[in-house]
Amino acid sequence: MYANDGFRELDRQECLALLATVPVGRIVYTRQALPAVLPVSFCLDRDGAMVVNTSASSELAGAIDGAVVALEADDLDAAAHSGWSVVAMGLATLVTDPVEHARLLRTGPLSWAPAPQEVFVRIAQGLVTGRELVGGHTVYGVRPPS
Numbered sequence: 198m199y200a201n202d203g204f205r206e207l208d209r210q211e212c213l214a215l216l217a218t219v220p221v222g223r224i225v226y227t228r229q230a231l232p233a234v235l236p237v238s239f240c241l242d243r244d245g246a247m248v249v250n251t252s253a254s255s256e257l258a259g260a261i262d263g264a265v266v267a268l269e270a271d272d273l274d275a276a277a278h279s280g281w282s283v284v285a286m287g288l289a290t291l292v293t294d295p296v297e298h299a300r301l302l303r304t305g306p307l308s309w310a311p312a313p314q315e316v317f318v319r320i321a322q323g324l325v326t327g328r329e330l331v332g333g334h335t336v337y338g339v340r341p342p343s
Contacts, residue, residue, distance in 0.1 A: 207327035212283045215272070215327065217241045220306065222270035224249060226261045226289075233260075239268060240306040247285060247320040248292075248305050252312030261289040261318060268320055279330050287323030291316055 207215070216222075217240075224237045235257060239249045247268050251257050266289045273280035292298050301317045308315055 203330055204328045205331050207281065207283065207329055209325050212285070212325045212327040213241065213245060215281055215283050216247070216270055216285065219270045219272060221309075222268050224257070224261070225267040225269065226257070226264060228256070228260055237268075238306040238309055239270075242301075242305070242319070245322045247287070247322075248301060249289075249318045249320065250301075250306045250308045250315055251318065252308075252310075253314040253316045254312070258291065258316050258318065262291045264289055265323075266320060281327060281329040283325065283327035285320070285323070285325045287321040289318050289320045292319055 220238055220240070221236055222239050223234050224239075225232060225234050227233065237249045237251065237257075239247050242248045249268075265286060267284055267286045269282065269284045271280060271282040292301060298317060302315070305317055
């Protein structure tokens with residue numbers, strides 16, 4: 198990436214701190230040998246892993262258990278032409294321990310579409326990258342309003 202392209206690379210700690218500020222991201226996984234993307238509610242757990250809440254009967258739960266997935270989250274300000282984006286990749290596994298499941302029901306992410314049986318998927322901390330758009334650059338020669 199060029200130094201003057203308007204983006205600043207974020208380090209791992211900055212990425213994790215930003216992920217902790219948003220409740221919804223997009224999970225990227227493989228469905229029928231093709232890439233699939235779905236919005237999910239998530240949170241960072243005490244060990245730094247990402248935890249996703251979904252329905253036990255969802256296609257997502259079965260598709261990502263034991264697979265390497267990516268979770269992307271961002272925050273953008275269209276008017277100021279600024280924002281950030283973080284992508285975290287790691288191994289996803291269903292939380293099967295009853296004590297851990299009970300703890301996540303109390304402290305984990307809330308589903309925006311509650312299901313009769315919720316499951317939690319833990320995504321181990323792996324590769325984490327991010328970048329921030331800095332400076333509100335011009336678009337087609339027009340500066341954003343101040």
